[in-house]
Amino acid sequence: MSRTLRDAPERVARSEDMRTMFWLYLVLIVTGLVVYAIVGLGHY
Amino acid sequence: MRWARDNSLSIFFFVLLLGALVGQALTGNEVRNDEALAHGEPEIGIWRYLVSSHFGQALLENWQSEYLQFFLFILATVWLFQKGSPESPEEPGRESEEKQKLGPYAPENAPRLARRPGGFQRWLYSWSLLLVMGAIWIASWFGQSVTGWTEENDTRSAHDETALSWSGYVTSAQFWEDTLQNWQSEFLAVGSLAVFSIYLRARGSAESKPVGKPHDRTATSG
Numbered sequence: 081m082s083r084t085l086r087d088a089p090e091r092v093a094r095s096e097d098m099r100t101m102f103w104l105y106l107v108l109i110v111t112g113l114v115v116y117a118i119v120g121l122g123h124y
Numbered sequence: 125m126r127w128a129r130d131n132s133l134s135i136f137f138f139v140l141l142l143g144a145l146v147g148q149a150l151t152g153n154e155v156r157n158d159e160a161l162a163h164g165e166p167e168i169g170i171w172r173y174l175v176s177s178h179f180g181q182a183l184l185e186n187w188q189s190e191y192l193q194f195f196l197f198i199l200a201t202v203w204l205f206q207k208g209s210p211e212s213p214e215e216p217g218r219e220s221e222e223k224q225k226l227g228p229y230a231p232e233n234a235p236r237l238a239r240r241p242g243g244f245q246r247w248l249y250s251w252s253l254l255l256v257m258g259a260i261w262i263a264s265w266f267g268q269s270v271t272g273w274t275e276e277n278d279t280r281s282a283h284d285e286t287a288l289s290w291s292g293y294v295t296s297a298q299f300w301e302d303t304l305q306n307w308q309s310e311f312l313a314v315g316s317l318a319v320f321s322i323y324l325r326a327r328g329s330a331e332s333k334p335v336g337k338p339h340d341r342t343a344t345s346g
Binding site for chain 1: 176177180183260264270271272277
């Protein structure tokens with residue numbers, strides 16, 4: 081590795097950078113749970 | 125592209141999930157329509173199938189067993205020990221405030237609730253991963269029960285049999301067979317991962333010890 085690359089300050093990922101995937105999974109799961117509870121209880 | 129690299133693990137599994145869901149919906153609809161034709165009932169389209177109990181039961185039956193697996197694995201790895209396994213803590217237990225970086229030991233960039241000296245909110249946050257996985261398990265198991273109940277009563281209605289109550293269905297052999305056949309595979313997979321990872325390695329994986337780490341050394345950290 082060149083000296084320039086090795087010495088370059090690494091950009092640290094902030095917690096906001098991971099928030100999209102966190103919410104994507106959570107919303108998908110909650111939607112699935114609500115939809116199929118209604119489907120089952122509604123005898124669809 | 126930095127964002128994609130930072131999230132490549134969760135993106136990879138999300139794409140796999142969508143692909144598997146599409147495949148499950150298409151093949152499940154075909155199976156359901158074949159059964160319907162055999163009984164002289166009308167076929168249904170893919171959009172109607174996506175909001176059917178047939179699809180919902182197949183989906184949630186698997187969800188609940190996966191979330192039970194992770195719920196139990198997270199809980200068991202607090203209190204139980206497997207010598208030599210990277211999946212096991214070195215010392216079972218909730219660990220000290222210092223080791224868990226709580227209260228006065230929390231760094232400046234620690235989650236806000238971890239910096240509290242104690243109390244219910246900190247307790248809730250300290251167990252939030254376990255609580256969420258457990259809540260998803262219970263909710264998906266309930267979803268499996270109501271979609272399975274609807275499916276069972278559809279079959280009974282086609283055979284001119286009496287409909288079951290929900291409590292009758294959740295105490296039936298059918299419900300428990302559907303449940304336990306999923307649970308057993310999860311327990312096998314977790315138990316075998318815990319012991320296989322004592323002697324076997326996957327270079328670079330967070331689920332493995334470093335390749336050169338001795339077999340009798342517990343926990344992942346090199």
